[in-house]
Amino acid sequence: MKKALLIIGIVFVVLWSIIPIYWALNISLMYHFEVYSVPAHLFPEHPTLYNYLRSLGFSVFNPFTNRVDPPVGYPIREALINSFVVASMVSLITIAIATPAGYALGRYRTRHSGLLTALLLGSRTLPPVSILIPLYIIGLRYRLLGTTHGITVMHLALVLPLTTWILMGFFSTFPSEIEKAARVDGATRLQAIVRVVIPTALPAIVSAGLLSFLFSYNEYLFSWVFTSGTPAQTIQPTLASMWFMIGEINIMAAATILSLIVPVVISLYFQKYIIQVRLVDPYALAFE
Amino acid sequence: MAQPFPKRKLTDERFAIILLLPLIIALFALNLYPMAYSFWLSLTNTDVSRGISKFIGFINYYNLVFKDPYFWHSLRVSLQFTLEASLLAVALSLTFALILNESFKGRRIIRTIAILPWAFSTYAVASLARYLFARSYGLFSSLYVYLGLSDTPVEVVTSESAIHILALLFAWNYVPLGAFFLLAQLQIIPLDLYNQARIDGASAIRRLKVVTLPFLRRPIAIILLLFTVFSVVETTLIIGFTGGGPGKATQTLTYWAYAKTFMDYEYGYGAAISWFLILIAMALGVLYYYVLNKLKL
Numbered sequence: 001m002k003k004a005l006l007i008i009g010i011v012f013v014v015l016w017s018i019i020p021i022y023w024a025l026n027i028s029l030m031y032h033f034e035v036y037s038v039p040a041h042l043f044p045e046h047p048t049l050y051n052y053l054r055s056l057g058f059s060v061f062n063p064f065t066n067r068v069d070p071p072v073g074y075p076i077r078e079a080l081i082n083s084f085v086v087a088s089m090v091s092l093i094t095i096a097i098a099t100p101a102g103y104a105l106g107r108y109r110t111r112h113s114g115l116l117t118a119l120l121l122g123s124r125t126l127p128p129v130s131i132l133i134p135l136y137i138i139g140l141r142y143r144l145l146g147t148t149h150g151i152t153v154m155h156l157a158l159v160l161p162l163t164t165w166i167l168m169g170f171f172s173t174f175p176s177e178i179e180k181a182a183r184v185d186g187a188t189r190l191q192a193i194v195r196v197v198i199p200t201a202l203p204a205i206v207s208a209g210l211l212s213f214l215f216s217y218n219e220y221l222f223s224w225v226f227t228s229g230t231p232a233q234t235i236q237p238t239l240a241s242m243w244f245m246i247g248e249i250n251i252m253a254a255a256t257i258l259s260l261i262v263p264v265v266i267s268l269y270f271q272k273y274i275i276q277v278r279l280v281d282p283y284a285l286a287f288e
Numbered sequence: 289m290a291q292p293f294p295k296r297k298l299t300d301e302r303f304a305i306i307l308l309l310p311l312i313i314a315l316f317a318l319n320l321y322p323m324a325y326s327f328w329l330s331l332t333n334t335d336v337s338r339g340i341s342k343f344i345g346f347i348n349y350y351n352l353v354f355k356d357p358y359f360w361h362s363l364r365v366s367l368q369f370t371l372e373a374s375l376l377a378v379a380l381s382l383t384f385a386l387i388l389n390e391s392f393k394g395r396r397i398i399r400t401i402a403i404l405p406w407a408f409s410t411y412a413v414a415s416l417a418r419y420l421f422a423r424s425y426g427l428f429s430s431l432y433v434y435l436g437l438s439d440t441p442v443e444v445v446t447s448e449s450a451i452h453i454l455a456l457l458f459a460w461n462y463v464p465l466g467a468f469f470l471l472a473q474l475q476i477i478p479l480d481l482y483n484q485a486r487i488d489g490a491s492a493i494r495r496l497k498v499v500t501l502p503f504l505r506r507p508i509a510i511i512l513l514l515f516t517v518f519s520v521v522e523t524t525l526i527i528g529f530t531g532g533g534p535g536k537a538t539q540t541l542t543y544w545a546y547a548k549t550f551m552d553y554e555y556g557y558g559a560a561i562s563w564f565l566i567l568i569a570m571a572l573g574v575l576y577y578y579v580l581n582k583l584k585l
Contacts, residue, residue, distance in 0.1 A: 002492060009387040010398060017401050020416040020460065023427045027419055039430035039441060101311035108304040116308065118577070123319045125573035127521035129545045130562035133555060134322035134329060157318035164311055189303050218409030220524045225550065236411045240528070243415070249425070256415045263407035270407070271400050 021260070028052070028253035031064055035250050051254035072248075076255050079238035082227075083262075086148055086234055087216040090155045094163045094212040099205055102167025103197065106174065117168070123161035128221050131157065136225055146230030154226055155216040162215065163208050170204045207270075214266050235259050323566070330559035337553040348560035358536070358544065359561075365451065366520065366540040372455035373522075374515035380459055381466025381511060382504070386496075388467065389474045406464035413461045414528025421445050421453060447537035450530050454538055457529060458519055466511040473507045474500070506579075513576045520568055541565055 027035055028051050029044040050069075053060045057071040105113055135154060144150030178200065182192040198205070220236040228237040239259060242252045330348055334341040352359045388399055405413070421444050423429050429441035445453060477500065485495045523542040526532060532539040532547060539547075542565060549558030 006387065006390055006392065009383070010392065013384055013387055013398060013402050016460070017404055017464075019427070020413075020420050021404070024416050024419045027425060035425050038424075039433035040425045040427065042427075097310045097314060100307035104304040104307035108300050110301045110304045113304075116312070119315060119320075121573055121577055122570065123315060125517055125569045125576070126319065126323070127523075127542060127545075127562065127565040127569050129521070129523050129542050129549075130326060130559075130566050131319065131322045133545075133549050133559050133562060134325040135318075136549075137329075137555065138322065138325070153318070156314065157322075160311065160314050161319070189298070214407060218407075218412075220409060220411040220528070221546075236409055239411060239415060243418070249419075252415075253419060256412060260408060260412060263409070263412075264404065267403050267407035268400065271403050 024253045024256055027250055028257050030250050031062065032248055032250055033064060051248075051251045052258065055251055055254045055258060072251050072255075074238060074242050074255070075233065076235075076238060076258065078231075079233055079235045080258070082148065082232055083217050083234040083236075086152050086155065087213045089148075089152045090159055090216040091209040091213040093152070093156060094159050095205060095209045098160060098163040098167050098208065099198070100193075101164050103171045103193065105164070105168040106171025107176065120161045120165050120168075124165060128158065132221060132225060135222075139226060145226055146232050148232045151223055151226045151232060151234065152216075154222040155219060158219065158222070159212045159215050163212050166208050166211065167204070170201065170208075174201060210266055210269065214263060217262055326559045326562065329556055330563050332556045334556040335554045341556075344556075348557050349563075352557075352560055352564070358539070361536060362539050362541045362544045362561075363564075365536075365538060366542070369451055369455060369458075369522070369538075369540055370516055370519040372452065373458035373519040374512060376455055377459040377462045377466060377515045377519075378508060378512050380463045381470055382508065384463060384467035385470035385474060386500075388471055403464045403468065405460050406462075406468075408461065410461060410522075410524040411528045413457055414525050417453070417457050417529050445530070445534070447534040450534060450538045454525060454529060455519075457525055458515075458522060461525070462515060462518065466515065469511060470504060470507055473504055477503045509579050510576075513572065513579055517569060517572045517576065520572065521565065541568075 026042070026044060029047045029049075030041070031046060031048060031050060034041060034045055046064075050060050050062065054069060054072045055074075055076045057077050059068050059070050061068050104110075105116060135157065139145050139150055139154070144153060174197075178196050179192050182196045183189070187195065217234075218236065220240070223234045224237040224240060227233045228241055233241075236259070239252070239256055242255060331343060331345060332341055333344045333348070384402060388395065388402060392398075408416075419425070420427050421429070423441055423443050426441070426444065428444045432438040432442045433440070481499045482495060485499050490498060521542055522540070523546055526538055526540060526543045527546065530538045532543045541561060545558050545561040545565060548554050548561060552558075
């Protein structure tokens with residue numbers, strides 16, 4: 001009885017997690033004529049990488065129309081590269097600011113740390129829409145729209161409170177003995193941090209950096225408002241503009257699946273990490 | 289001779305402030321200043337399409353609450369979405385955590401699969417859902433045909449069903465987070481307690497109620513609040529899946545603030561709507577902080 005329930009449960013978990021991904025994958029492997037079959041085909045009859053190759057900028061021969069079709073007119077490759085550049089800059093800058101700040105908040109109780117913690121939590125709870133409106137106007141004024149550095153700055157606004165919060169949690173449980181030993185041996189505070197604390201905390205810092213990377217890569221709202229229709233366009237707004245303009249939804253499906261490769265790889269890394277839990281606060285792991 | 293500039297001792301306090309300085313500057317420039325600016329904007333009638341921008345005091349707020357029927361409509365939609373989405377996400381998180389905590393062959397692989405939706409962008413979730421629920425090429429509309437319930441594919445997303453489907457999608461995106469958080473909590477429950485309960489002859493359901501759930505009360509409260517905050521401010525999912533439709537059926541407060549600003553170009557009014565959101569989110573944030581730090585659940 002219990003075993004049967006468990007099996008039903010496992011099947012449910014797998015189907016629940018897989019079906020939405022499977023369905024887009026299914027359509028992404030079809031030629032255009034098959035997409036509109038009634039009822040919809042559960043498996044592609046003529047599985048092909050045609051959509052993927054065209055999305056990535058290749059001309060592909062279509063055996064059903066006997067034509068060579070040109071690459072799709074959407075800068076998907078460029079958008080993936082843009083996303084990669086922006087996300088890398090966001091995670092590097094975030095780590096550079098959030099590591100010392102998280103350390104200071106986690107290690108020292110100063111007069112203002114309560115206020116700052118509240119400010120961080122407040123920033124994290126802030127509805128993205130409500131800072132999007134003023135930041136958009138500020139962006140217009142300072143010519144940040146349509147630029148890679150502009151969207152990087154906007155993502156910093158969203159990611160910094162989150163990452164500082166994670167690292168603060170980490171450093172508050174981080175044993176201070178090794179650091180004290182280094183201080184006794186004559187190291188200054190800064191030397192103790194650079195030589196002892198950072199090397200020991202490196203796995204946590206790298207994880208926090210990866211999370212900021214994923215956050216930036218996945219962010220849609222600011223990316224759409226700041227980069228859509230410009231050379232700086234990142235991958236999420238590209239998917240959105242394809243949906244509005246493209247007739248071939250099988251190509252759009254391939255682009256969507258391509259955009260999921262980065263998240264899948266990162267989640268494989270975090271599967272281990274999440275179970276060995278360091279992150280007591282689920283707040284830290286949620287994405288917009 | 290006395291030193292003209294005595295070197296001041298670097299206290300812990302000063303050292304901490306130096307480390308915090310970049311963050312403080314960034315928070316002021318990127319969060320606090322925009323918020324202040326947004327508040328000022330909400331006191332004006334700024335409308336870019338009509339090219340006007342004048343200080344009008346609290347008129348926007350007054351109009352919102354007393355004149356605009358869409359305000360109450362959006363508030364009701366937001367409330368319904370938040371309730372459905374967060375309760376569903378919590379219930380499924382708990383279910384998934386209990387399943388993934390059992391030991392069975394292939395558990396690692398199943399966990400790896402179950403975590404996937406967590407890493408996907410909300411926009412990608414909306415995209416995947418559009419394929420799943422589309423009328424002509426969607427899985428669900430064609431299932432009606434496969435199951436013999438209809439001759440032609442059925443429109444699944446209607447003005448009645450859309451809000452429930454959005455709640456389902458929210459749950460799909462956030463359940464892994466909740467499930468893995470609860471899973472971590474399950475793993476710190478001492479096994480002795482289960483063995484003792486078993487010796488006392490407690491059934492599986494009784495063990496769940498007496499041993500497991502008391503340990504999960506606080507974590508469940510945490511994820512419930514968390515999901516509430518996230519569903520209140522959820523915008524991308526609605527933009528990507530329904531665009532507030534069909535009609536205005538899924539127009540939540542967040543979506544409305546977005547549409548007013550970026551489609552109607554009424555910046556002032558949009559900012560005023562967003563301030564209602566900020567107040568709701570702040571209240572939930574305070575509640576969250578309280579539950580996390582003060583409440584002994």
